[in-house]
Amino acid sequence: MALDSPTELFRYELSGALDAEKKATAWRDEIAGQLRDSGLQQIARTEQQEGHRRIENLEACFAALGARAGEVSGLTVDGARAEFKQFMSQQPAPDTREIYAVGSLLKMSHVGVAAYRGLVDKALAMGQARCAQLLRRNLVMKADSIGRLERISYELSERVMATA
Secondary structure: OOOOOHHHHHHHHHHHHHHHHHHHHHHHHHHHHHOOOHHHHHHHHHHHHHHHHHHHHHHHHHHHHOOOOOOOOOHHHHHHHHHHHHHHOOOOOHHHHHHHHHHHHHHHHHHHHHHHHHHHHHHHHOOOHHHHHHHHHHHHHHHHHHHHHHHHHHHHHHHHHHOO
16 A cells, blocks of 8 residues: 555554454453453443454545555554453452453553544545544544543452452
């Protein structure tokens, strides 16, 4: 993909966001499998379902642009997943594993908010209102996710750390 213009930069970043969402959505299923608490499993599955909706929105954005996604790898997700696997290889206690898993989901949501803010701004600057609307939906989902995960992280940490 040539990066000779701001439009190509936008498509490049949009392609990276699509790849990242696909990888993160698959990873959330892996995270859910590491959790013993059914409530936390459900939260991970909710995050996964929202990931599917964000993927649909990104694909609709490409359609609105009359473009196709390029081959851009979401390396941030690859790194976070590798870090998660490394942590899990240490055979942590279940409570510790759950705190770490929720924290991993939270970190990825923060990264997503940063990415979507930039994409929304670029779409608006380019006059791509439909794409900006779809990206804003993804931004709102990520922001809502942060609120949900921060509350759960706090409650989980408070419960687990009180017994440590």
